[in-house]
Amino acid sequence: MAVALLALVPLAYVASYVVIIGPVDLWHLLARPRIAALLRNTVTLAAACMAATAVLGVALAVLVERTDLPGRRLWHGLLVAPLAVPAFVNGYAWVSLDRSVHGFAGAFVVVTLSYYPLVYLPVVAMLRRLDPALEESAWSLGHSRARTFRTVVLPQLRPALLGGALLVGLHLLAEFGALSLLRFPTFTTAIYDQYGSTFNGSAATAMAAVLVMLCLFLLLAELRLRGDRRYARVGRGAARGAVPVVLGPWRWPLVATVTAVVVLAVGVPAYALVRWLAVGTSTEFPLAELGEALATTIVLAVTGAVVTTVAAVPVVWLAVRYRGPASTAIERSTYVANALPGIVVGLALVVTTLRLVPVVYQTAALLVAAYAILFLPRAVVTVRAGLEQAPTVLDDVAHSLGVGPLATARRVTLPLIAPSLGAGAALVFLAISTELTATLMLSPIGTSTLATEFWSASSELRYGAAAPYALLLVLVSVPATVLLMRQESLSREGVPA
Amino acid sequence: MTTRPRRSTLRPSAALAATVLTASTLSGCGLLGSPDLVIYNAQHEELLDEIVPLFEEESGLDVELRSGKDLEMANQIVEEGEDSPADVFLTENSPAMSIVDNAGLFAELPADATAPIPEQYVPAEHTWTGFLARSTVAMYNTESMTEADMPASLLDFADPEWEGRVAFSPTGADFQAIVSAVLELEGEEATRAWLEGLEANGVIVQNNLVVMQSVDSGEVDAGIAYHYYWYRDREENGTDSDSSALHFFGDQDPGAFLSISGAGILASSEHQEAAEEFVTWLTGTDAQQAMAESYALEYPLNPDATLNPAVKPFDELEPPEVDVSSLNGPQVTDLMTEAGLL
Numbered sequence: 001m002a003v004a005l006l007a008l009v010p011l012a013y014v015a016s017y018v019v020i021i022g023p024v025d026l027w028h029l030l031a032r033p034r035i036a037a038l039l040r041n042t043v044t045l046a047a048a049c050m051a052a053t054a055v056l057g058v059a060l061a062v063l064v065e066r067t068d069l070p071g072r073r074l075w076h077g078l079l080v081a082p083l084a085v086p087a088f089v090n091g092y093a094w095v096s097l098d099r100s101v102h103g104f105a106g107a108f109v110v111v112t113l114s115y116y117p118l119v120y121l122p123v124v125a126m127l128r129r130l131d132p133a134l135e136e137s138a139w140s141l142g143h144s145r146a147r148t149f150r151t152v153v154l155p156q157l158r159p160a161l162l163g164g165a166l167l168v169g170l171h172l173l174a175e176f177g178a179l180s181l182l183r184f185p186t187f188t189t190a191i192y193d194q195y196g197s198t199f200n201g202s203a204a205t206a207m208a209a210v211l212v213m214l215c216l217f218l219l220l221a222e223l224r225l226r227g228d229r230r231y232a233r234v235g236r237g238a239a240r241g242a243v244p245v246v247l248g249p250w251r252w253p254l255v256a257t258v259t260a261v262v263v264l265a266v267g268v269p270a271y272a273l274v275r276w277l278a279v280g281t282s283t284e285f286p287l288a289e290l291g292e293a294l295a296t297t298i299v300l301a302v303t304g305a306v307v308t309t310v311a312a313v314p315v316v317w318l319a320v321r322y323r324g325p326a327s328t329a330i331e332r333s334t335y336v337a338n339a340l341p342g343i344v345v346g347l348a349l350v351v352t353t354l355r356l357v358p359v360v361y362q363t364a365a366l367l368v369a370a371y372a373i374l375f376l377p378r379a380v381v382t383v384r385a386g387l388e389q390a391p392t393v394l395d396d397v398a399h400s401l402g403v404g405p406l407a408t409a410r411r412v413t414l415p416l417i418a419p420s421l422g423a424g425a426a427l428v429f430l431a432i433s434t435e436l437t438a439t440l441m442l443s444p445i446g447t448s449t450l451a452t453e454f455w456s457a458s459s460e461l462r463y464g465a466a467a468p469y470a471l472l473l474v475l476v477s478v479p480a481t482v483l484l485m486r487q488e489s490l491s492r493e494g495v496p497a
Numbered sequence: 498m499t500t501r502p503r504r505s506t507l508r509p510s511a512a513l514a515a516t517v518l519t520a521s522t523l524s525g526c527g528l529l530g531s532p533d534l535v536i537y538n539a540q541h542e543e544l545l546d547e548i549v550p551l552f553e554e555e556s557g558l559d560v561e562l563r564s565g566k567d568l569e570m571a572n573q574i575v576e577e578g579e580d581s582p583a584d585v586f587l588t589e590n591s592p593a594m595s596i597v598d599n600a601g602l603f604a605e606l607p608a609d610a611t612a613p614i615p616e617q618y619v620p621a622e623h624t625w626t627g628f629l630a631r632s633t634v635a636m637y638n639t640e641s642m643t644e645a646d647m648p649a650s651l652l653d654f655a656d657p658e659w660e661g662r663v664a665f666s667p668t669g670a671d672f673q674a675i676v677s678a679v680l681e682l683e684g685e686e687a688t689r690a691w692l693e694g695l696e697a698n699g700v701i702v703q704n705n706l707v708v709m710q711s712v713d714s715g716e717v718d719a720g721i722a723y724h725y726y727w728y729r730d731r732e733e734n735g736t737d738s739d740s741s742a743l744h745f746f747g748d749q750d751p752g753a754f755l756s757i758s759g760a761g762i763l764a765s766s767e768h769q770e771a772a773e774e775f776v777t778w779l780t781g782t783d784a785q786q787a788m789a790e791s792y793a794l795e796y797p798l799n800p801d802a803t804l805n806p807a808v809k810p811f812d813e814l815e816p817p818e819v820d821v822s823s824l825n826g827p828q829v830t831d832l833m834t835e836a837g838l839l
Contacts, residue, residue, distance in 0.1 A: 034837035099714060180703060193668040195837060196565075197830050201570030203839070248741045351576075445535060445563040445582060456542065458565075461706045 001310045004330040007373050010340050010348035014212055017351075029206040034190075038207070040188040042214065045107055046172050047329045050165045052112045057119025057164060058157065060261065062149075063254060064431070067245045072125035075258055076124070079404040080117050082265040084481040085433045087114040088177025089454070089470045090265075093272035095181050096463040107184035113265040115171055119164030126160040134241040145245065166222040174341030176437045179454060187211040191343050192437065208344045215339030228234050273474070276467035289453070290468055297433050297449040297476070300364065302321070302373035305429040309421055311372055312379035320387045331384075334376045345370050368440045374438060375431045379424040386420020387413075423483070430480030434473055449495075450476065508799045532561035534771045536575060537569040537583040538630075539593060539670065540758055544793045552778055558771050563763040567593035567670035568826055580771050583623075584766040585775055587758070590674035592826035594625045594759035603766040610777040613785070613799040620646050620822035625761030627821060628779050629788065630796040631723040632814050633675050633754045635777060636712045642719065647744040651675075651752025652683070654721065655694020664700040664720040667838040671705060671723055671756070676833065677824040678754035682817055685832070687811040692836035701838070707739075713741045723756070725794040732794065747815040753796065755816035758795070 018026060029035075060079055064072050082090070101110070130153065138148040174187045182388050185193075187207050194204035247254060253442045315334055318327035337345075349370050353361040360366045390413055398408040436451045443452065454469035512624050538545050542564045563583075565573070571593035574581050581602075588594055597603060603624040611619050611626045618627030635654075637647055648654065654663050666672050680688045700717050702708055708720040709727060724745075730738040746752030760779055762772040778784050785802035788795070796804060796811050804811070833839045 032835070032837060034834070034839070099710060099716075183701075183703060183707075185701075190839075194834075196569045196668060197670075197673065197833075197839060198827075199569050199576060201572075202832070203834050209509070354576050358577075361577070361580070362582060446532070446561045459704065460543075461710070 003315055003376070004333040006369065007334045007337055007376055009352060010345045010373065011336055013348035013352050014205065014209050014344065018209050021202050021206065025202065026059055026206055026209075029203050030210065032229060035207070035210070038185060038187050038190050039210070041104075041184060042173065042211075045104065045184065046169050048108055048167050049111050049115065049172055052108070052118040052162055052383050053119045053168045055167045056112065056116045056477055058123055058161060060116070060258065061120050061127055063258060065124055065432070066242060067254075069247065069248050069251070069254060069258070075262070078262045078266060079120055079258075080481060081262075082114055082417075083117045083121075083479040085114065085266070086177075086180065086451075086472055086477060087111060087171075087175055087411070088436060088451075088458075089473055090114045090269050091178030092179040092454075092458045092463070092466060092470060093269035096276065096458075097268065097272050102183040105184045107179055109264075110178055110182060111172060111175065113261075116265075117170045118167045119161060122160035122164045123157055126157050126429070127242075127474040130156055130242070135242060162225050163222065166218050169218045170215060170338060171219070173211060174343070174437075176343060177342075180290075181458065187214070188341055188343050188437070191347065195347060195441070204347060208347060210289070211341060212339060212344060214337075214349065217342065219339045220333075235275070236454070269331045269474075273467055273471055276464050277471065279464075285468060289448075290472070293448050293450050293453045293469065294472055296447055297451070299447065300367065301372070301429045301432040304368050304375070304432045305366075307368055307423040308372045308379045308382065308428045309425040312376060312383045312424060313421075315376075316384045316387050320384060321392065331380065334380055337373050337375075338377050340357070342370075342374060342435060342437035342439075343441075345373055346438040349438075350441055362442075362444050364444050364447070367439065367444065369449075370442050371428070371432045371435065372440045374435070375428045378427045378431065382424035382427060383417065383420050386417040386423075390416040426483055430477060430483075433476045498698070504627055518754050520736050522554075533558040534560045534584050534768050534775060535582050536560060536562050536585045536587060536775075537570045538562050538564045539570045539586075539588045541589070542794065544791060544795075545587070545738075546786065547791050547793075548784060548787055551784070552775060555778070556771075556774055558774070560775070568596070568673065568830065571596040571826070574602060578602070578766045581763055581765055583763050584768045584772040586625075586761050586763065589670050589756075589758055591627070591757045591759050591821050592674055592677045592824040592829065593670065594761060595822055596826050597761065597763075598629055598822065601760045602763055602765065604766070604769065606762060607773050607775060610666070610773065610780055613780045613782065613801070615798065615800065618798050618821055625687060625759045626776070626780060627757035627798050628679050628785075629758040629760070629793075630798055630811075631671075631725060631756050632722045632745065632796070632809075632816065633678075633752055633756065634727070635719050635721055635746070635752065636709060636727055636741050637719045637744055638712050638715050638717070639740055639742050640715060644742070644744060647719070649746070649748075649752045651721070651732075651746055652679070652687070653689050654692045654698065654719070657694075657698070659698045659719075661698065661700065662693075662718040663698055664696065664702050665710045665722075666702050666708055666716040667833060669704055672721065673829050673833065674756045674824065675721065675751075675754055675825065677826060677829045678756070678819055679751045680829060681824055682751050685828075689832060689836065692838060696838055709741070710737050713737045713739070715740065719744075724809070728794045728805075729792060731804070731807070732792070735830070743809075745809060745814065747813075749815060749817040751817060753814060753816045754819065755796075755814060756800075757821050759821075799802050 021029070063069050064076050064079065069075065069392050090113065094106065135148050135152055138152045143151070174188060176192060179186055180189045187210060190206045191204050191211065192205065195203055198204065283300055315331055319331040349366060353366055394412050395408050398412045403411065434451055436455060439449055440455065443449070450469050450472050453472060454466050457466035457469065549562065553560055567588045567590055570586065571588070574586060574597050575584055586597060593702065606623050606626055611623050614626050614628070622817065633651070635647060635651070676688065676692065679691060694712055703709055705722040705726050708722045709730065711717050712720040724743060727738050727743050728739065730736070760776050762769065762776060766772050780798055780799055782801045785797040785799035789802045789804045790796045794805060794808055830839065
């Protein structure tokens, strides 16, 4: 209950502030050309990137999974690799190599290259799971391969494709670092600018309200689109892969295309990092500061991961073991955070704590609370998957053997859900270690993390000085990528038919 | 079963070890422990990182910096009120000092702290003091422009002939301070018209370094910024300043506005003595000379300190007369929000 309430603080703040501002002033703050321009920027970029990542993600997934493209396994690894490069590091790489990369075109290219794996990965997983017999039936009925793909395969990819594209949209609405470096203002960057000029001005909150509406719109769209169709099947289907398409003369041009994507998405940031580490004039290796930022990042991320996962347990427990409208409402309320960018959570917590509980203001505890709000959904989803698979009958057996409820939880349930707790904590750890906006606003005095140090150097155009932090940020993100890849394949193969 | 007793004895000690370890790491990272002096710093972090260790060495005090932007931190201090952890507030520009001053949150500075600074850079009530100054300039690309092509006044950049040719950073406290000077000198109507013209003409970038880069690369013909960005680049390696030059407006034009970096002590501070020691040190000759010799190239306000002669001399700037305590930050933010620049 307390967990759910905490998760709702930012939303309550935005809503109550909107009420306090009043309709007249709110209209005055929103009905101005700047808001229209921001709305246009935000919506066009989100739409363009969602479309582009969808096309790119599906095309690459089909190429890797369904054709005789040479070196498919290698390509798969390389195509997922951009997930390990935070978008703001990618933005830095492009801007620092070529100043002309900016505005809509620059933002579009960099964001698409950073986020297409969010579509690619689930589509690949879905393609692997499809029953080839369905397609074979279509062929036997005289459909061409192209037509079969359009009428049989594509509809089955729909949930993965939509889910991935909407995730891209939500990431993009919350993106601050990359878009700020690329000089393409959206609501998130504009809120940060207002915060920088007024700290807690009503203009910033009015914009936050619009941003939250956009995020909620995407979230609801996803729920709706996902909810009304079923793609389940009985039985595991044919336990063999689909017949690969023979590329023939297209083979090498397509290899060249995939190579181009990898070079742009992975090669450019890698080259930029190596270059700035090697030749940047402001490159220095302040080992003490790097170590301190790394240690702070790890301490914050470990604490945040533990707190978030522990907070997820009672929420999931209620939702799974005591099903009912109240427990579902509590669980769902934590999902709202999916629609709250770090900037809104940061703004909300700064103002609410200053007004209501000044003692926790500017403490590490508050920052950890912000992380918990932001990343609780990730922990809830993972832990829930684990608890669903822990049969309650084992609890009953323990009870019948005279074991008390606490001891049962410790000796029976905990060992069963431990792997999912671990996976949830790992996901949260990795999300926290690259978090930028909430950390910038809430970190205690004198605290510097890898992300904030990287930001302070790269926004002052000290590209060389930013490089070691960028490298550490990438290294910290690598395990997340591997974990996500594993999880994706496990969740597909591990589901009993 | 045999492992159970061992586990139960191990666990508390492991937990204890983990706690101790975490606590020591936390204090090592500055997450715990209380410093002798907390500075809310909106001046360039790089400059403070250079001079604060000198003060720490001299005084033996442990100083903690929290860095941010002028108006963000000023509004933050006002919002924090009596509970503010800040002991000293340093800004890049004076409008942020006025916000805190108008909220009555500054303590009066000791006479030693204000004595070395000429009186026009200290408000009458001695609630804060200037410690550095920066001159507004226009930069221009030397391949597409000559000094003669530059306008006589900063206000001329709002003219249609400058459409798409002038870069500036409206989110920066520096530009906002320049606007506050225009507001003070020309009045609200003229300022509004000027901002609307700039909004129509300007190429908006995220900070003054990008203004300089945009001018130097020829992306725009001119840019509005402060003097030191260009001089710093010149001193370093000149890569972003070799195809550009500075245009000083002079002649008491708003474009020759001299912006004052301020230092003040919060009345709510529990470290008054340490705070007074720091501000007195900051305006004293040693610190002023150290800042003058640093990478910063801002003008020291203590007349005993001498700046690198490569920088245009302080007494040749011909700035307009502006009362340091009268610049209005909030009204500027409102006007800029209205003009669609924020």
